Amino acid sequence: MAGAALGVVSGRRRQGKSFLLQALAEATGGMYFAATEATEAESLRLFADALVRHTREIPDAPFRDWNDAIAHLFRSFGDRPVPVVIDEFPFLSRTSPALPSIIQRELGPGGSGRDSAARLVLCGSAMSVMGGLLAGQAPLRGRAGLELVIHPFRYRDAAEFWGISDPRLAVLVHAILGGTPAYRYEFTQGDVPASLADFDDWVVRTVLNPQTPLFREARYLLAEESDIRDPALYHSVLAAIASGNTTNGGIANYVGRKSDQITHPLNVLEDCALVAREPDLFRSRRSRYRIVEPLITFYEAIMRRRWPELEIHRAENVWGSVRQTFLAQVVGPHFESLCRDFALDAGETLYGGFPAEIGSGVVGDPAKRTQIEIDVAVLAAQEPGQPRRILSLGEVKWGEVMSHHHLERLARARTLLEQKGYDTRDTILACYGGCGFTEELTAYADDDSRTMLVGLERLYQA
Known part of the structure; x- marks a missing residue:
């Protein structure tokens, strides 16, 4: 392929995107840069440092802005096609809104990408931002040769990844943690329920334990989405869905708002890939909403209501009183979704x-x-x-x-x-x-x- 090429990789957090892309860059001699939450000036300095470390070439002058940085990036990779990964791209575009337009210009006729072999990969977990990069009238629309979404493991793969052979136990674990790879080792320290009899104790010592990263993970998943400006409202909307109020009217009644007042929050949650709207196949213009991330459903249906008790290490008492709620409101609907996945396969x-x-x-x-x-x-x-x-x-x-x-x-x-x-x-x-x-x-x-x-x-x- 003549000239530089663009790819966009997205997916919810903890799915292994960064791990895979960093491994790809290392295996092919490419460059990997992970952006952080910083000002534009600091981000430029960090990017310049990463570029110098990789190319071992010092620019003639410091980058004044992203116009200089992107042009220099493409000129630095002219020999052979290698991936150049910019991870957590939404951190950069938030403080530098013109960045996608700059990339678009450099990829176009007359841009520095014309004579470059770089395979620029933009990656991020903010689904609303990443989804908008190539949508509608966005500057990069039509420029990407690759658009890849990293999904969680499907339920059979998740059971194999966790090393669970008992299908009932596999459903119970999947109803809480889904197929997110990071939860297997990093968030549970490799703790897997030994058997169906160990499941209750496993819940108490992992997801309901304030000393583990899983305990606050559901809250962080919501807080990390920049488009969510009113957390109380969004938590209430999610709690409504987790409680079985899956229609627009049911959610509105639960939240205490009019139906038209929750349209925007539902759209935002859809854009963030936290909620999915599923049409009724036999009634036109009717649909139901489903929480995509199982851990959020578990948090809203089980943990959020008893948070003060859980924070003071009363997980065993709490779990004993909410276990039936878990089976009815969490496992039951989740099992339905697994059966639809079975049909899909x-x-x-x-x-x-x-x-x-x-x-x-x-x-x-x-x-x-x-x-x-x-x-x-x-x-x-x-x-x-x-x-x-x-x-x-x-x-x-x-x-x-x-x-x-x-x-x-x-x-x-x-x-x-x-x-x-x-x-x-x-x-x-x-x-x-x-x-x-x-x-x-x-x-x-x-x-x-x-x-x-x-x-x-x-x-x-x-």
Whole structure:
């Protein structure tokens, strides 16, 4: 490739971005610079020092501003293509808003990047900032040859990373810490629950222990987002979602605001990749909100309400009184999301077609004046002129043995959706059970190809 190239790497904190990029720079002879919170003048000096250490060339004059620094950077890497990583880029762009425009100019015709072999990589954890670098009318839009988002480990990979072979224990741990790599060693000092019986003690000695970094981590995740200006409001919004109030109206009622007054906080949380808005697959223009980071859900549902007691080392008493809340408000919804991930990973053979869209939804039952919640809905791609094909309808239960009653609810939903014009001829009814299934339901599923049971062992089977 002629000339310099640009890449943008982003992802929430603690996912290993810096570790990977620093290792890449070391392996290829590239340069790695980690910005800090500092004034523009100090940041320029730190950047100049890093550049001198790497190139062993001293500039003719100190950099006056980032115009000089970026131009000199590209001129310093003209021999062979190597990565030049600027980590924590939002720290720089916050004090120097013109920096993206300067990079854009130097990458363009007539810029110093024309004769450079540098592969400039901008990295950061402030998702709202990094997401905006290449969006809309942003100066760098169309300039990047790489846009990479580092995600947490998926649930099966997380269990392997933690060395947990018991699927029930894996779900419980994942419901608290998710797939964030740093929590495995740096934040728990390598402490892994030895067994399901050790789980409660593990919670008390790690995440609920004021002496561990995990204890305040959820608070820091929110505080580190520069776009969050009113922490009290945002914590209340997150607490509403963690308590099961997942619609716009439900969140507004919980917070004590009007619906239009929480639109902005929800948008900010979405931009920060802390909250995801998931559409109802069967009701247009309706959606639910879900907290993306499990540790924040655990903090808002469990820790925040009992913070004073936890700070004075009464974790064992607190955990004993909130464990059922944890199972109902944290593990239950989290298990539903894992089951949707299971469906997402499935190939064409499992559901009889490629799962193009996966989510949840509500099916109204006018005759009974009730609503049927579908926890895992799997839809095929929309074909022009054809009714939308539903590959599967699923119900998820973490804390109860699933029976024929749950299957009947799904069958009723299938009938109602057929009446609405969906193609349900081959729809598979799926029960996802954390506590297993009755013998009657198991025997029925063995004889019916349109009934599928997914227990914990199957959920974690690669």
